[in-house]
Amino acid sequence: MTIRLRDLVACFEGVIPSIIATAAPDGTPNISYLSHVVLVDDERVALSNQFFSKTAANVRANPTAAVLIVDPRDGAQYQLYVAFEQTLDSGELFEEMAAQLRATSTQMGLGEVMRLRGVDIYRVEAVHAVPSTRPRLKVPSREAGLQLMTVAAITRKISEAVDAGSIVDAVLDGLRDRFNFTNAMLLLKDPTGERLFTIGSRGYDRSGIGSEVLVGEGVIGTAASERRPVRVSDMSRIRRFGSAVHASSYEENRTRTILLPGMQDTMSQVALPMIAHGSLRGVLFLESSRRLAFTKEDEVALVVVATQAAAALALAETEAGEGQPSEPTVAAEPVMAGRQFRVVHYAYDDSIFIENEYLIKGVPGRLLVHLLRIYLREGRTEFTNREIRLSEELRLPDIKDNLETRLLLLRRRLEEKAVPIQLLRVGRGRIRLEVAGSAVLEEAAD
Amino acid sequence: MLGWKGASIVLIHEEFAAFMASPVMIVLGTRDGSLVPEIARAVGAVVHREEGRIDLMISEWQWPRTVLNVRANGQLAVTFARPSDYVSYQVKGQATVAPVSAEHITLAAGYRKSMCAALGELGLERRIVAPWLINRDLVALRLTVEEIFVQTPGAKAGQLVERQP
Incomplete structure (x- = not known):
């Protein structure tokens, strides 16, 4: 039975290291582990490796190579007989492999060492299942x-x-x-x-x-x-x-x-x-x-x-x-009953602490202080995105496209910290501030 | 001059000998008459330091082409790699095929056991690694060492450590 490369897709997940053997023109073999083998299509694989210079030299003189890949689900081994076609240093496949390599190498702290120089494309001429005394598991692929x-x-x-x-x-x-x-x-x-x-x-x-x-x-x-x-x-x-x-x-x-x-x-x-x-x-x-x-x-x-x-x-x-234009909400005195709690705003980074617990900083912090100030001044609890966007006090040209998600972040963080101030979405582009108790807003300098 | 045997011996350093005989993965590269390369795995190595020789145990049943290639032209490359940290060395030289001794068989059994344990520590189950450690119809590849290279990924990869004088 002929094995198609697409049936071996699990072998290309990079879990079990692959191996490549080449031969110099004088016949001297070379054998090396590979960092990355990628399935290109049913006839081609791509290899990336920054280290294997002897392999690179060999295939340029004698393009025939053998690659051993392993299925990580059952350990089954396959030997691919391949022929070197070309090296790519740009294009979609190169960028994809370079991105993958950068992602893993920044975490390993290897940065420059792992820089991808080229992707070698090989044509697969034959696939040979290596015999095993162990039964090969039939792992069905997901439909x-x-x-x-x-x-x-x-x-x-x-x-x-x-x-x-x-x-x-x-x-x-x-x-x-x-x-x-x-x-x-x-x-x-x-x-x-x-x-x-x-x-x-x-x-x-x-x-x-x-x-x-x-x-x-x-x-x-x-x-x-x-x-x-x-x-x-x-x-x-x-x-x-x-x-x-x-x-x-x-x-x-x-x-x-x-x-x-x-x-x-x-x-x-x-x-x-x-x-x-x-x-x-x-x-x-x-x-x-x-x-x-x-x-x-x-x-x-x-x-x-x-x-x-x-x-x-x-x-x-x-x-x-x-959003809809702001409807005049019933102006009332802010609730001053109930338990008093402190909200501290640090102007330099807009960080907010409620009852000495860190809440948030940056734009969502500035938004909360803005809403709280209006609430404390006018007793108003409902706000529209439109008025927040136009607010002189906020001076936030950069939140034009992000107001909804900034408010969502603020709302979720308030929920998570279970503080006496909560934000509710009450309609398209409309929010309500709910304050349980008597908020005391303090401005801190540092 | 590769393929030229017998005149001098590469003395294998004690630390290399110890490394090669420890639970490291052993992969073999050979080639046929048309320079088509072939990969195989060995299940243990016996280092004869003073003779500059390494015996590699391999299943002829699993890797028939590799054994054929060695019989035909003798050229062999072997990489020893420690799975936990990728420390690797590649050894090249000329090899012959010999029947395994009782000692070889015992050592291969020990190698399989310690290799299973070492890979197990890395989270690889026994059923996954078993196909890499087959010992049916073992033969010994007697490798006369000509060159040893550092193969660990990094700046020193490919650097020559020892060469037959």
Whole structure:
């Protein structure tokens, strides 16, 4: 029976190292491990390696080589007899492999060492199953039809969601309930474009809402900077950044930084860029404690979900911006009854502490102070996106396209910290401030 | 001058000898008469330091082409790689095929056991690694070492450590 390359897709996940043998013109063989073998199509594979100079020299003189690949599900080995065709140093395939390599090497702290110089394309002339006394497991591959149905179910929920918060929930609940992917985060790009902030998560001991990732850093940041999916099937070889740092509210109060949630024993990760209208909106990230938790087919399905979410969020932003004009709400005295609590605002970074607990900083912090000031001055509790956008006091030209998601971040973080101030969405482009008790707003200088 | 045997011996340093005999993955490269390369795995190595020779145990049943290639032209490259940290060395030279001794068989059994344990520590189950450690119809490839190279990924990869004078 002829083995097709497409049947060996699991061998190209990069879990078990592949091997290449070549021969110099004088016959001297060379044998070397490979960092990365990629399935190009049914007739070609691509190899990337920054180190194997003897192999590179050999195939330029004698293009015939042998490559041993291993199925990580049952250990089955396949020997490919290949012929070197050409080296690529640009193009879609090169960029994809370079992005993957950068994503893993920034985490290993190898940076420059792992820079991809070229991708060697080989034509596969024969595939030979290496005999084994062990039975080969028949692992059925997931049906594409099933994946498509799952994607359709999730995108339907997304399309029915009417505001940014429900869209985020539809994505994360859908991944958990339909795909059974239990650990996921959705991060959005902040207006500076330098960072992504977590707007929702599932499966972690704390939500990490408001935690940030630098664009270009790690698997998530690389998916953002490269605008490509990044998938790692075996994290045991990669040191996970920040995993040793134990998250606590004490740490949050001290550093004014919310830590990214994470799994101690993460093995597989996949990050999908969320792009709409040609611009990056955020990153959808999933992880698992299992090796090979995300297949290439899963990645393709998740790209559809991430893209749909990006489009829906972009639309929600536009619609909320249109908002209805502000209706005059009943002007009342702010509630001064109930328990008194302190809200401290640090002007230099707009960080907010409620009852000495760090809440948030930056634009969402500024937004909260703005709303609270109006509430304390006029007793008003309802606000429209439109008036916030036009506010002189806020001076925020940069939040034009991000107001809805900034408000969502603020709302979720208030919920998470269970503080006596909560923000409710009461209609398209309208929010309500709910204050339980008597708020005392203090301005702090440092 | 490759293929030229017997005149001098590459003394294998004690640390290399210890490394080669420890639980490291052993992969073999050979080639046929048309310079088509072939890959195989060995299930253990016995280092004869003073003779500059390494015996590699390999299943002829699993890797018949490799054994054929060695019988035909003797040219052999072997990479020893430690799975936990990728420390690797490549050894090149001329080899012959010999029947296995009782000692070879015992050592191969020990190698399989320790290799299974080492890979197990990295999270690879026994059923996954078993196809890489087959011992049916073992033969010994007697390799006379001519060159030793550092193969660990990084700046020193490909650097020559020892060469037959």
